[in-house]
Amino acid sequence: MTADRGAQHPPAAGEGRPPAGAIAVQDRYADDFAWCYGCGRHNPAGLGLKTHWDGEGTVTRFRPRPEHMAVPGYVYGGLIASLIDCHSMATASLALYHRDGHRLGDPEPVPRCVTASLQVDYLRPTPLGPELVVRGRVVELGARKAVVESELYANGVLCARGRVVAVPAPPTMTGASPGQGEG
Numbered sequence: 001m002t003a004d005r006g007a008q009h010p011p012a013a014g015e016g017r018p019p020a021g022a023i024a025v026q027d028r029y030a031d032d033f034a035w036c037y038g039c040g041r042h043n044p045a046g047l048g049l050k051t052h053w054d055g056e057g058t059v060t061r062f063r064p065r066p067e068h069m070a071v072p073g074y075v076y077g078g079l080i081a082s083l084i085d086c087h088s089m090a091t092a093s094l095a096l097y098h099r100d101g102h103r104l105g106d107p108e109p110v111p112r113c114v115t116a117s118l119q120v121d122y123l124r125p126t127p128l129g130p131e132l133v134v135r136g137r138v139v140e141l142g143a144r145k146a147v148v149e150s151e152l153y154a155n156g157v158l159c160a161r162g163r164v165v166a167v168p169a170p171p172t173m174t175g176a177s178p179g180q181g182e183g
């Protein structure tokens with residue numbers, strides 16, 4: 001078990017908040033790959049997650065709505081897994097983009113990864129109400145995968161931690177339009 005870093009050093013309120021209009025990783029996914037329920041900018045029913053680089057790592061912020069309830073007052077664990085999943089995919093994608101010499105704002109789209117493995121540890125109940133802050137970092141970057149560790153905070157308290165293996169999207173999953181693959 002690793003040290004409970006977040007509980008010892010909770011992020012300050014507002015820390016890492018991007019300036020208005022800052023480009024998010026998800027803004028730079030290619031159109032065909034921007035339909036994800038968690039983070040696809042073209043999915044009107046999705047969560048609309050946005051991940052930014054804050055100079056040291058990545059950060060995603062999301063305020064759960066009442067329907068994201070597990071029991072009154074607490075957030076549904078599946079939503080927490082989704083936040084960690086999409087945040088970690090964005091972190092891996094950005095790491096690949098940086099490795100290729102790009103920076104957000106370059107014209108080339110950010111490469112897309114899929115989740116090979118998603119492990120989530122729920123450390124304490126996550127209160128429903130405050131904005132949740134997810135922070136991530138790449139702990140391994142290989143030729144065919146990135147391993148990302150992400151931490152989810154509520155009111156500066158570490159509530160969940162994830163370890164995610166991201167792999168570049170296989171050709172069989174790329175280039176499809178919504179509706180393809182149904183039935």
Ligand SMILES: CCCCCCCCCC(=O)SCCNC(=O)CCNC(=O)[C@H](O)C(C)(C)COP(=O)(O)OP(=O)(O)OC[C@H]1O[C@@H](n2cnc3c(N)ncnc32)[C@H](O)[C@@H]1OP(=O)(O)O
Pocket residue numbers: 032033036038085086089112113114115116117142143144145165167168169170173174175
């Ligand atoms: C169009 C794309 C849009 C993407 C939207 C993303 C939305 C957000 C995230 C998602 O929800 S994605 C949807 C859920 N994920 C999937 O549906 C993925 C389904 N699985 C696959 O397609 C394949 O299993 C996968 C591409 C992930 C891996 O295929 P392979 O096993 O052929 O890959 P490969 O053998 O090249 O392995 C690459 C590396 O990943 C590692 N790896 C693969 N599967 C793993 C696993 N399950 N656990 C741990 N590591 C794994 C593997 O060991 C290897 O590590 P090394 O390079 O160090 O040798």
